Amino acid sequence: xxxxxxxxxxxxxxxxxxxxxxxxxxxxxxxxxxxxxxxxxxxxxxxxxxxxxxxxxxxxxxxxxxxxxxxxxxxxxxxxxxxxxxxxxxxxxxxxxxxxxxxxxxxxxxxxxxxxxxxxxxxxxxxxxxxxxxxxxxxxxxxxxxxxxxxxxxxxxxxxxxxxxxxxxxxxxxxxxxxxxxxxxxxxxxxxxxxxxxxxxxxxxxxxxxxxxxxxxxxxxxxxxxxxxxxxxxxxxxxxxxxxxxxxxxxxxxxxxxxxxxxxxxxxxxxxxx
Amino acid sequence: xxxxxxxxxxxxxxxxxxxxxxxxxxxxxxxxxxxxxxxxxxxxxxxxxxxxxxxxxxxxxxxxxxxxxxxxxxxxxxxxxxxxxxxxxxxxxxxxxxxxxxxxxxxxxxxxxxxxxxxxxxxxxxxxxxxxxxxxxxxxxxxxxxxxxxxxxxxxxxxxxxxxxxxxxxxxxxxxxxxxxxxxxxxxxxxxxxxxxxxxxxxxxxxxxxxxxxxxxxxxxxxxxxxxxxxxxxxxxxxxxxxxxxxxxxxxxxxxxxxxxxxxxxxxxxxxxxxxxxxxxxxxxxxxxxxxxxxxxxxxxxxxxxxxxx
Numbered sequence: 001x002x003x004x005x006x007x008x009x010x011x012x013x014x015x016x017x018x019x020x021x022x023x024x025x026x027x028x029x030x031x032x033x034x035x036x037x038x039x040x041x042x043x044x045x046x047x048x049x050x051x052x053x054x055x056x057x058x059x060x061x062x063x064x065x066x067x068x069x070x071x072x073x074x075x076x077x078x079x080x081x082x083x084x085x086x087x088x089x090x091x092x093x094x095x096x097x098x099x100x101x102x103x104x105x106x107x108x109x110x111x112x113x114x115x116x117x118x119x120x121x122x123x124x125x126x127x128x129x130x131x132x133x134x135x136x137x138x139x140x141x142x143x144x145x146x147x148x149x150x151x152x153x154x155x156x157x158x159x160x161x162x163x164x165x166x167x168x169x170x171x172x173x174x175x176x177x178x179x180x181x182x183x184x185x186x187x188x189x190x191x192x193x194x195x196x197x198x199x200x201x202x203x204x205x206x207x208x209x210x211x212x213x214x215x216x217x218x219x220x221x222x223x224x225x226x227x228x229x230x231x232x233x234x235x236x237x238x239x240x241x242x243x244x245x246x247x248x249x250x251x252x253x254x255x256x257x258x259x260x261x262x263x264x265x266x267x268x269x270x271x272x273x274x
Numbered sequence: 275x276x277x278x279x280x281x282x283x284x285x286x287x288x289x290x291x292x293x294x295x296x297x298x299x300x301x302x303x304x305x306x307x308x309x310x311x312x313x314x315x316x317x318x319x320x321x322x323x324x325x326x327x328x329x330x331x332x333x334x335x336x337x338x339x340x341x342x343x344x345x346x347x348x349x350x351x352x353x354x355x356x357x358x359x360x361x362x363x364x365x366x367x368x369x370x371x372x373x374x375x376x377x378x379x380x381x382x383x384x385x386x387x388x389x390x391x392x393x394x395x396x397x398x399x400x401x402x403x404x405x406x407x408x409x410x411x412x413x414x415x416x417x418x419x420x421x422x423x424x425x426x427x428x429x430x431x432x433x434x435x436x437x438x439x440x441x442x443x444x445x446x447x448x449x450x451x452x453x454x455x456x457x458x459x460x461x462x463x464x465x466x467x468x469x470x471x472x473x474x475x476x477x478x479x480x481x482x483x484x485x486x487x488x489x490x491x492x493x494x495x496x497x498x499x500x501x502x503x504x505x506x507x508x509x510x511x512x513x514x515x516x517x518x519x520x521x522x523x524x525x526x527x528x529x530x531x532x533x534x535x536x537x538x539x540x541x542x543x544x545x546x547x548x549x550x551x552x553x554x555x556x557x558x559x560x561x562x563x564x565x566x567x568x569x570x571x572x573x574x575x576x577x578x579x580x581x582x583x584x
Contacts, residue, residue: 002346005346005349009377012373012376012377013377016373019365019369020364020365024364024365026364108362111359111360111362111363112356112358112359112360113359113360113361113362115326115328115354115356115359116356116359116361116374116418116421117374117377118326118327118328118344119326119327119349119352119353119354120349120350120374120377120378121349121377122344122346123344271330273323273328273329274323274328274329
């Protein structure tokens with residue numbers, strides 16, 4: 001019964017976050033900016049690179065270049081557009097999550113809106129509902145950009161193979177996994193901070209301090225440096241060097257990071273004075 | 275005795291080294307509205323926040339309907355007007371109230387009609403599609419009251435419901451509370467003692483973190499049973515010395531005090547002047563003195579603060 005209520009309320013709150021993105025003027029403005037940015041990315045770097053990647057000389061040169069960095073696998077995506085999309089989106093979407101998901105609960109807490117909500121929904125439902133809503137919004141934006149890339153590749157090539165459809169699914173799954181810990185990180189930061197801007201600042205400062213501290217301690221105690229492999233986004237260099245289903249071998253890390261960050265954020269919001 | 279809605283036992287809340295609520299014990303039964311009074315910083319909002327589950331007490335126990343504040347069993351049963359809380363500026367009033375209704379378990383259509391109903395109650399139905407940023411301070415307060423009336427709450431906690439409202443809207447809210455108090459029990463925090471006196475049957479007086487429970491109904495019964503009666507007379511314009519002297523001449527009057535300009539507190543022996551109010555009115559008519567009010571028994575302000583000093 002309590003579980004059914006939790007899921008119902010979480011789902012209602014998650015859907016409300018989608019309305020925030022797709023049903024408000026502020027959301028439309030954000031989407032318009034997103035569309036413009038992706039139009040530029042698709043029209044210039046992706047389309048131009050895809051055409052170049054069709055040329056054997058360029059492919060050979062890139063094979064040698066990526067090979068030196070151990071990243072030649074990236075060239076094996078079945079659609080040339082996906083090579084560039086993969087490289088750009090692995091960096092862009094975590095950054096987008098960092099800035100777009102910063103206001104999961106912070107403003108509502110400062111404004112007192114959470115007081116209205118918490119009279120009707122548990123803090124757990126509010127926290128996880130908002131997280132789910134933000135994640136769905138990011139997934140829809142990512143899905144839109146991926147679909148646009150696929151359509152562009154289809155238009156350029158004139159046909160669509162099963163391998164391309166499969167690659168689309170793999171990329172979508174990977175980007176979901178990449179974004180998960182970043183959206184969870186912002187859920188935690190948002191529970192701690194009083195505004196979205198402060199949440200972003202908190203994450204940037206905390207990241208700098210943590211990295212600095214690990215490197216400093218690492219000078220005296222090198223084993224501490226291994227902790228760098230467990231921070232959000234740590235798997236990105238390895239992901240850049242892989243392609244196909246093998247990319248999912250690293251899925252455990254973002255899932256673990258998400259679980260830890262969500263537990264911390266949930267715990268903060270449950271204890272927070274509203 | 276009606277059922278217990280709120281039960282607090284040895285409730286303590288500290289902020290740093292300051293004890294805001296100190297071993298509070300009180301019980302609120304279903305029925306007449308309850309007033310929560312106290313000077314600034316007395317801990318009224320802290321107590322409200324604990325009742326709503328926004329804050330947790332440092333020690334002691336508090337239960338609403340036998341449940342801890344903030345638990346799922348209280349959703350829809352307990353509602354509140356938290357102090358200074360605002361709606362989300364991105365969405366329309368109607369859209370947000372609809373969400374609140376849905377969170378309380380209503381389906382979409384019912385939640386929408388409930389949103390319209392409560393907006394109508396606070397006379398803001400014209401603004402259903404407006405955003406909170408388009409509203410004045412008073413209107414925002416009325417919307418916040420509207421959200422507290424969604425569904426069928428059994429206990430409504432209102433923190434300063436008429437603060438910042440113009441007199442006409444404050445009156446409207448008082449009338450609304452009086453009307454709805456047959457369906458739900460209201461706990462109202464306010465600085466407006468006259469407002470609370472009209473609405474409430476019980477007063478929780480909070481000062482320096484300590485609480486004094488005070489039943490106005492019992493107080494009235496005690497005053498009726500007492501040998502000494504009390505009349506409070508407020509005149510429009512008066513020569514205070516003349517009025518005071520004339521009142522003191524009346525049979526049965528023990529003493530007359532003047533707590534404020536044009537206001538007279540008359541203490542009298544009931545056995546000698548059972549109908550002193552009629553005698554006073556006759557005197558006023560004979561002297562051509564116009565009065566604003568004549569009331570029996572001490573006001574809540576006088577009972578709490580003992581302002582009736584000569």
